Amino acid sequence: MSAWRLVEEPPPPGDERASEPRRRGSSTRRLLxxxxxxxxxxxxxxxxxxxxSGALFAERPEGCAKPxxxxxxxxxxxxxxxxxxRLGYGLTPQTASYPGPTIEMTEGECVAITxxxxxxxxxxxxxxxxxxxxxxxxxxxxxxxYTQVSDGTVQSGSFVPPGESRTYTWFAQQRNRKTxxxxxxxxxxxxxxxxxxxxxxxxxxxxxxGGLVVRRPGDPKPDRTYTVVFGDRQSINxxxxxxxxxxxxxxxxxGPTCLIARKGEKxxxxxxxxxxxxxxxxxxxxxxADTRTGLVDNGQPFADGIPxxxxxxxxxxxxxxxxxxxxxxxGPGHWMLHCHMQFHSDGGMSTMLHVLNEDGTMPPGHHHxxxxxxxxxxxxxGQHQHN
Ligand SMILES: [Cu+2]
Numbered sequence: 057m058s059a060w061r062l063v064e065e066p067p068p069p070g071d072e073r074a075s076e077p078r079r080r081g082s083s084t085r086r087l088l089x090x091x092x093x094x095x096x097x098x099x100x101x102x103x104x105x106x107x108x109s110g111a112l113f114a115e116r117p118e119g120c121a122k123p124x125x126x127x128x129x130x131x132x133x134x135x136x137x138x139x140x141x142r143l144g145y146g147l148t149p150q151t152a153s154y155p156g157p158t159i160e161m162t163e164g165e166c167v168a169i170t171x172x173x174x175x176x177x178x179x180x181x182x183x184x185x186x187x188x189x190x191x192x193x194x195x196x197x198x199x200x201x202y203t204q205v206s207d208g209t210v211q212s213g214s215f216v217p218p219g220e221s222r223t224y225t226w227f228a229q230q231r232n233r234k235t236x237x238x239x240x241x242x243x244x245x246x247x248x249x250x251x252x253x254x255x256x257x258x259x260x261x262x263x264x265x266g267g268l269v270v271r272r273p274g275d276p277k278p279d280r281t282y283t284v285v286f287g288d289r290q291s292i293n294x295x296x297x298x299x300x301x302x303x304x305x306x307x308x309x310x311g312p313t314c315l316i317a318r319k320g321e322k323x324x325x326x327x328x329x330x331x332x333x334x335x336x337x338x339x340x341x342x343x344x345a346d347t348r349t350g351l352v353d354n355g356q357p358f359a360d361g362i363p364x365x366x367x368x369x370x371x372x373x374x375x376x377x378x379x380x381x382x383x384x385x386x387g388p389g390h391w392m393l394h395c396h397m398q399f400h401s402d403g404g405m406s407t408m409l410h411v412l413n414e415d416g417t418m419p420p421g422h423h424h425x426x427x428x429x430x431x432x433x434x435x436x437x438g439q440h441q442h443n
Contacts (some may be wrong), residue, residue, distance in 0.1 A: 113212075117201040120166035120227040127167060128155070131193040131216075131248070131264060132174045135347065137294070141183060143193075143251070143262040153312055154263030154294055155283045158326060159246065161200065161270045163230040163239050170223045171195045173216040175251075180218060183251050183258040192217045192250050193259060198375065199244030200270060201227040208249045215250040228270045241275070242348040243377030244268040245283075245328045260330050261287075263294060267326030269377065278324035278379050282315050286370055286395060286405070288331035296404030303410055305422045315393065316410040319383035323409070324350075326377040329370040336396040338367040339409065341389070342380040350378020367396055383411040388419040399425055 116123075132336050134142040134151040149172075161167060173193045180191040196208030204212045206224040216222045231239030247265040252258025267283030280355035285293050292300045293312045303314035317323045327337050335401025343366040345352045352362055367375060383389070394406035413419055 099266075115203065115205055116166065116225045117203055117227040117229070119229055120202070120225065123166045123168035123225060125165070125167055126223075127159075127169045127197065128172065129169050129371045130172045130174055133176065134181050134263065136314060139394070140177060141262050142294075143175055143179075143248075143259065143264050145264060145266055152309030155285050155312060155328075156246075156264070157284045158267040158269060158281050160281075161228040161268070163228050163241050163270060163272045166225065166227045168223050168225050169195060170221050171216050172221045173218055175218060177218040180251060183372075184261065185253045185308070187257065189253055190215070190217070190250070193248050193264060194250040194256065195224045195246055196249035196256070197224075197226055197244065197246040197268060198373070199242060199268065200240045201229045210250055210254055231272070233239040239272070241270045241272045241327050243285040243350070243375050244270065245285075245326070245375045247330070265328065267328060267375070267377075269324070269326060271349075274381065276322070276351070276379065279321040280310065280317050281324040282310075282324065283312070283328065284315075284337070284393065284407075285328045285330055286333075286335040286337065287329075288333050290395070290400045290403035290405040292393075292395075292405055292407050299402070299406040303422070304410070305418050307419070308410065313407075314410075315407060316412065316414045317382035318416055319414050321382045323381050324377060324379045326375065327368075327370060327377045329372050331372055333372070333400075334397070335370045335400060336367055337370050337393075339380075339393045340391040340394040341386040341411075342382075342384070342391065342409075343365065344378035344380055350376070379411045382409070387411070388413045390419070391421050 128147065130146050130149045130152060132144060132146060132149045134144045134152060134154070136142055140239060142154060144152035145156030146155045147157050169192070175193055177191050181195070184191065190210055192215040194208035202225060205214050207214050208224065208227065209215065214222070228240045229237055231237060231241070245267050247256060248259030249256040250259060251262065251264060256264070265285060269281065271277070272292050287294060290296045295313060299313070301313060303316055308314050329335060343364050344350045346363040346365045346368065352358055370376070388411045391409045391411060392406060393409050394401045409420060410418065
């Protein structure tokens with residue numbers, strides 16, 4: 057088996073002052089080499105159970121003495137989309153969806169999330185690309201701090217076999233001018249990293265992903281948050297065309313396939329890219345500041361150095377977010393939200409932000425009696441307001 061070690065630099069000749077710290081340093085390095093060798097031996101000898109027990113790694117990141125709150129998250133199988141297996145995360149098994157629940161944290165906060173894997177071994181086996189790959193689901197997060205035991209990977213032993221549970225700890229490290237930490241405020245996401253193969257490609261493709269918003273104390277809160285995930289095969293939240301927008305004109309239910317708000321409400325978007333394709337996210341009628349919060353900082357003068365945009369490139373793994381005031385200056389209506397790569401939007405990568413009248417009624421021009429397939433372009437004149 058292979059092992060690595062740190063290369064020790066010899067002290068410069070005649071440097072007496074440096075010799076003592078260097079001796080100390082080299083003994084520390086020797087210890088590191090020993091620790092690394094022990095670790096590699098354990099992992100190499102099937103020591104994943106030892107790694108899983110957390111014996112070798114800190115359970116929580118520095119700065120998180122103990123979790124401020126805990127959450128339960130369930131991974132479940134959802135009804136298939138045609139022949140496609142669909143999985144989702146949910147705060148309860150009954151409310152699982154794709155994307156999963158948008159999780160909110162505040163800088164300085166540490167959250168313990170217990171993931172319950174209710175996806176059957178049979179389903180996970182169907183998604184497996186290599187029969188030697190273990191069966192399980194996991195929770196891997198972007199942007200916030202976590203230790204190896206919360207990495208959500210097979211290699212670190214931090215996944216959940218069918219029927220089992222595991223607690224992951226996330227720390228929304230705060231900004232610290234002394235240490236130079238930029239903090240973790242911003243728009244991130246979480247996803248499976250285990251289903252099917254070592255990168256969770258099948259888990260992501262089946263629906264195991266969701267948005268994460270980290271705010272600073274005092275940040276403005278929106279009235280509604282929508283997570284919009286751009287993926288392969290011209291998909292938005294794994295759907296396209298009419299299936300991406302199932303908003304009922306009479307009794308709309310806000311959700312992953314019904315982006316809706318009253319005029320004047322603050323609407324927040326968490327935008328995530330998954331899969332293999334590049335995209336550009338475009339929202340009609342609204343624009344936002346291209347900053348980590350999608351806002352111009354409170355109290356700061358509007359500065360030309362902060363771009364105001366209504367279209368933003370999005371690659372796999374990227375995420376960003378922003379808040380807009382629904383219908384601000386432009387009024388209620390059916391505002392398109394789509395990928396601006398033309399063959400993607402033409403292929404059905406398009407949905408709507410429905411901005412309701414202030415009394416909550418749907419403005420004219422929304423009609424969903426057309427079949428839930430294709431691009432939705434079959435609606436008659438006046439049925440969609442394609443601005
Ligand atoms: Cu696209």
